[in-house]
Amino acid sequence: MNTGFIRTIGRVNFIAILIILALAVAVPYGNLVAPPTSLVYVPDYMVALLGKFLTYAMLAVSLNLVWGYGGILSLGHGAFFALGGYVMGMYLMRQIGDRGVYSNPILPDFMVFLNWKELPWFWWGFDQFWFAALMIVLVPGLLAFVFGWFAFRSRVSGVYLSIITQAMTYALLLAFFRNDMGFGGNNGLTDFKDILGFNLQSQETRATLFALSAVFLAGFLLLVAWITTSRYGKLLVATRDAESRTRFLGYRPERVKLFVWTLSAMMAGIAGALYVPQIGIINPGEFAPANSIEVVIWAAVGGRGTILGPVVGAFLVNGGKSWFTGLFPEFWLFVLGALFVLTTLYLPKGIIGTVKGFWQARNARKQSQKDADVPKDTSRPATVEAPAE
Amino acid sequence: MKKLTSSMLYLDDVSVAFDGFKAINSLSLVLEPGEMRAIIGPNGAGKTTMMDIITGKTRPDRGSVYFDGDVDLTRFDESAIATMGIGRKFQKPTVFESHSVEDNILLSMSGDQTISSLLFGRKSIGEKQRIDEILATIRLDGLRHEQAENLSHGQKQWLEIGMLLAQNPKLLLIDEPVAGMTDAETVETARLLREIAKTHAVIVVEHDMDFVRDLDVKVTCLHEGSVLAEGPLEHVSANEEVIDVYLGR
């Protein structure tokens, strides 16, 4: 393997990506092949749960790209996730064909129920997977582009920007609740049957969706690692820290931000599109402002501005949520709030950021003790940083 | 209407008011190509505001601002003006704190690049050499891998001057470069600026009179938004009004 490549993306990140790719094989193996008595057996519900977490991690990674590196605190990233989810949902609805309750070969059940006679124009083409796949990135990407174009050009930033992103997702929530929007109103889209002809209930399909999510997450991490080490990535961080300085050097920070913002929305859309078939439903609740805020907490807990932080945060917080809501469902929101406050106060760099800080300080100490000719080291193993448990 | 002058910078009858307060009041100033000018004046005289106007941060209410002969600067924004060749050091040193010294310089020389070339571009040999040169000029070559936030105040000032050089401007605007520097650093900075002035037009704003004397260039004293006196330092510092409002404090 090319060591230059590993050095560029970071050794620890590289190992983590390999682990995620290994999971893409190991979990489906444990579920489909291993006998239930085996140590590596993975029950169905676990595949579904971890698959969901993977898509959450993808969402957190996309948020981290704009927030951690670009300083744009989006409180509306759930909207891009939900839009990607809706696009996938529309494709899955069309896949149902005449197997719906009303057996209408073209119209989804909810349209028949509303007495609609023909398919609205914005549902055209969604029976084609390639078209839906394109829309999964284009719809969130276009919304983000238009939104960002106006916001960044008028130099809206900081809290104001956060508030309008929150308003954006809230507006979409209200819109998607309406029946006449044509997206199934408050019931959303559900009762999916199959995807690309494969039964969505089958163990194999579900394991495949899990594997795909893991591969996409690994791809996202590679993408973020590559972007953030490029000159553009350095400029992005520079824009975050001293925007006006970049302007006086001749840059246009609004373009720098618009690019990463749009890309991030597309990534969130892909996450949503992988989420929906594994969950089996998409409804307007996914646009809830609170959802977007939770994503921010995942990234903050794991460590924003680090490659792996959002993944660790998404898994830990959601794992905690699954476990905790089993015990005391009504208290979860308090725990989440407390977690955010505690992280902000005592762990501002998040878990990975803090560990990385310790590690670098230790290395720097060693380095100065040795005072030797060893080149500044990314070459030393730093396994402590790998996402544990 | 096009104005053609032979000057590097030409300000004529420029005024700007903030909430009725005239920060710049009918200011005129001409800088010749290759000239270095020192600007002095009491706090609030409008020195920084003048730089804001030249760099497109503040739009004047009245007056004309021409760069390099006939470029009307009032019609452009900060990025465009920077790309045309005006570099600026802020009064409060502003560097990219979480980047290494080297990366600060690198980022300063790519201001005209597109997103895709920033994403896919590699550091060229030419760029590497240029970085080495600049680091040597600002005497930070020993600290090239250090994070900018770990630099001393004076070193940050130098780094920011290095960033301006990397930008390769025709005109450098330098706001209070020696604030917070030791005497030795101040002397060194004067030497550095004289060096830079050999190949660039420069405007330096400074309160430190020893430093200004060291620069040994024409001096302009601003007061209440307009020019109070202009000429060699001995001439300006002998001016009664200058002594009253500024030197005699």
Ligand SMILES: Nc1ncnc2c1ncn2[C@@H]1O[C@H](COP(=O)(O)OP(=O)(O)OP(=O)(O)O)[C@@H](O)[C@H]1O
């Ligand atoms: N954006 C602004 N809005 C309102 N007032 C401003 C603005 N910029 C500058 N001023 C005012 O204009 C006056 C001139 O300020 P400026 O910063 O140009 O002074 P200066 O000569 O640089 O002073 P110093 O030596 O303290 O740096 C000050 O009274 C300042 O308060």
Ligand SMILES: [Mg+2]
């Ligand atoms: Mg000033």
